[in-house]
Amino acid sequence: MFKLLITADELRKAVTSRNWLVFDVRHDLADHQAGRLAYEQGHIPGALYLDHERQLSAPRTGKNGRHPLPSRDDFAALMRSQGLTRQSQVVVYDGGNSMFAAHLWWMLRWLGHEQVAILDGGWPAWVAAGGEVQTGTNTASVTEAQAVQSMGAPREAGMPTVDAQAVLANLALPSFVVVDARAAERYRGEVEPMDPVAGHIPGALNRPNTLNVQADGRFRPASELQQDFRALLQGRSPDQVVHQCGSGITACHNLFAMELAGLTGSALYPGSWSEWCSDPARPVARSEG
Known part of the structure; x- marks a missing residue:
């Protein structure tokens, strides 16, 4: 089980394993389309893309910040739609410095899902290690209905917050x-x-x-x-x-x-x-x- 970091070589050996779920969260705060475009041009095989502006944030009111934290129920529903189950080993990566990957890592831990790790060095590390590159887009292999049965309601929050x-x-x-x-x-x-x-x-x-x-x-x-x-x-x-x-x-x-x-x-x-x-x-x- 990986809970913090995983290397590109470790991921290469396991990426096609059953119950592994990889998320690409490359993003540019100044160009909100850049991350998805980069994903479509090349990503880790099987990886799903999540958008920090539209999927990983709640609606903005002008008083709740630029990336409001969604409710745990809403976030749980999103993750079930991506195929997350209690058995999933999740790996998250971004453009290299893990800024955005760390955010999704934290959100999943906050949801109560412990088997989540960051790909150390992100996409550049994968490419440097000779990892296979896939283009286009992917959809979840596990349906939301299947994930609901396996995941159930959100667990007790694993990470504390303050307001x-x-x-x-x-x-x-x-x-x-x-x-x-x-x-x-x-x-x-x-x-x-x-x-x-x-x-x-x-x-x-x-x-x-x-x-x-x-x-x-x-x-x-x-x-x-x-x-x-x-x-x-x-x-x-x-x-x-x-x-x-x-x-x-x-x-x-x-x-x-x-x-x-x-x-x-x-x-x-x-x-x-x-x-x-x-x-x-x-x-x-x-x-x-």
């Missing part, structure tokens, strides 16, 4: 620390390419998610990640950590990196900065504060 109200209350009576996964210049409020307000949640620590991977997109060794996060958290336990980013996607990359490092139990603020800054009554910090 904006909890983050706001934490400012006055801190019980957890927020870790912001955005680039340092966005955290400091020097630039803001995605959202209408620049800055960060007061008291948040900055840990750009790009620090989790090597130059080839593969994750850094678990021992290095553990050392980095322990230094950042300064004695706080993982269950005192809430991850945040721009819209709840790259925050999952930090959360995954902590899990990979053996620091389990941290939570996600799904709405993240795009939700937080949509209400002018919520405080904003800038610079290094």
Whole structure:
């Protein structure tokens, strides 16, 4: 069973195995068609494509962030339609840095499905390993009706979340620390390419998610990640950590990196900065504060 990472060579040996389910979630926040086009031009054989804008997000209201987390029931229905059963070994990959793959990994764990792993290095690693390339599109081999019988109702949530109200209350009576996964210049409020307000949640620590991977997109060794996060958290336990980013996607990359490092139990603020800054009554910090 794979629960965190899988290498391209390991996947090549198992990709046609029974009950294996592979998802391609390549995406470009600036070009929402790019991921699906890349998938159609070449993907891992049998892989199904999921879209972060239309399938892995709930409807936007202007107050709930750029990629609102769907309800667990809605997400469970989507995954059953893709053939997910309790027996499925899921593998998720993206364009290489695992930013989008980590988000779906987290969502599946949140749903209560533990057998889900990220392809380390993503699509480039598959190609470099000589993996077979398939073009066109695929559809689920297991029907939703079959999946319902096997999967049933969503299990108890495997990953904790907090909402904006909890983050706001934490400012006055801190019980957890927020870790912001955005680039340092966005955290400091020097630039803001995605959202209408620049800055960060007061008291948040900055840990750009790009620090989790090597130059080839593969994750850094678990021992290095553990050392980095322990230094950042300064004695706080993982269950005192809430991850945040721009819209709840790259925050999952930090959360995954902590899990990979053996620091389990941290939570996600799904709405993240795009939700937080949509209400002018919520405080904003800038610079290094």
